[in-house]
Amino acid sequence: MAMQVKRENVGEAVVVTVQGSVDIYSSPELRAELKGPLGKKVSRLVVDLGGVTFVDSSGLATLIEALQKVKAYQGRMTLCNLSKTVLGVFQLANLDHIFQIKATREEALEA
Amino acid sequence: MASWQGIRVSLLSEVRYLEPIRALLGEATGLAGLGEEDAAQVALAVTEGCANVIRHCYKNRTDKRIDLILTFGDGVFDIRIDDYGTFVDPSRIRSRDLADVRPGGLGVHLMKKVMDEVLYEKNGWGGTSLTLRKRVASRRGRGTGTA
Numbered sequence: 453m454a455m456q457v458k459r460e461n462v463g464e465a466v467v468v469t470v471q472g473s474v475d476i477y478s479s480p481e482l483r484a485e486l487k488g489p490l491g492k493k494v495s496r497l498v499v500d501l502g503g504v505t506f507v508d509s510s511g512l513a514t515l516i517e518a519l520q521k522v523k524a525y526q527g528r529m530t531l532c533n534l535s536k537t538v539l540g541v542f543q544l545a546n547l548d549h550i551f552q553i554k555a556t557r558e559e560a561l562e563a
Numbered sequence: 564m565a566s567w568q569g570i571r572v573s574l575l576s577e578v579r580y581l582e583p584i585r586a587l588l589g590e591a592t593g594l595a596g597l598g599e600e601d602a603a604q605v606a607l608a609v610t611e612g613c614a615n616v617i618r619h620c621y622k623n624r625t626d627k628r629i630d631l632i633l634t635f636g637d638g639v640f641d642i643r644i645d646d647y648g649t650f651v652d653p654s655r656i657r658s659r660d661l662a663d664v665r666p667g668g669l670g671v672h673l674m675k676k677v678m679d680e681v682l683y684e685k686n687g688w689g690g691t692s693l694t695l696r697k698r699v700a701s702r703r704g705r706g707t708g709t710a
Contacts, residue, residue, distance in 0.1 A: 453582075473582055475578070475581060475614075476610070476618075477578040477581060506585065506606065508614065508673075509667070510614065513666035514666070516664060516665065516666045537603045540603075541607065544673055545672065
């Protein structure tokens with residue numbers, strides 16, 4: 453399934469909603485979408501991965517890059533709605549301890 | 564009946580073709596008797612294997628050939644990825660330390676984590692053949708309690 457990305461402002465947070473496959477082909481597009489909020493140094497970035505069906509190491513790399521940028525300006529980045537399969541990939545790479553991961557968007561916005 | 568049971572497919576070294584390859588793998592893993600979780604892991608490993616060929620072996624050139632050979636064996640499902648580049652010494656293929664959190668360097672680690680065997684060999688064309696093996700658990704052994 454081709455990747456789709458939507459961006460919206462929710463209070464002081466920017467929520468980026470991702471659907472489809474985040475792989476070596478599509479991750480440059482996700483990186484480009486994240487560039488806007490990261491460039492503006494938004495204090496709270498929520499990435500909703502609820503519609504993501506597949507993620508590979510390129511997708512992980514894109515999110516690690518975003519997290520490092522957010523941390524550099526002391527903002528907060530939270531992932532939410534990960535399917536069991538997608539969460540499994542984060543766990544395989546030990547990234548479930550590096551990212552703040554919440555079950556729902558609401559929890560992510562409150563984090 | 565032929566002694567070899569499998570599927571052979573060739574693709575150009577373009578990353579956009581990896582999604583349709585995963586669709587094919589979705590059907591093939593079902594045929595092999597793999598469950599949903601194993602099927603997702605095979606899709607991940609093959610994506611990483613092909614991505615490494617495109618990125619590192621072919622230096623992102625999009626006019627090179629990759630062959631995938633899927634073999635349905637006795638209790639195993641094998642995927643061989645053949646490239647036509649130069650042989651890569653397996654001892655030089657390393658994943659990064661997971662504690663060193665940075666973008667990149669996770670592909671080989673993920674492949675090794677999700678597959679039962681990962682084997683690099685020199686092939687007859689001077690390139691590398693990467694074989695990814697997944698054992699197929701018997702239906703009774705899957706722990707559903709319904710056998």
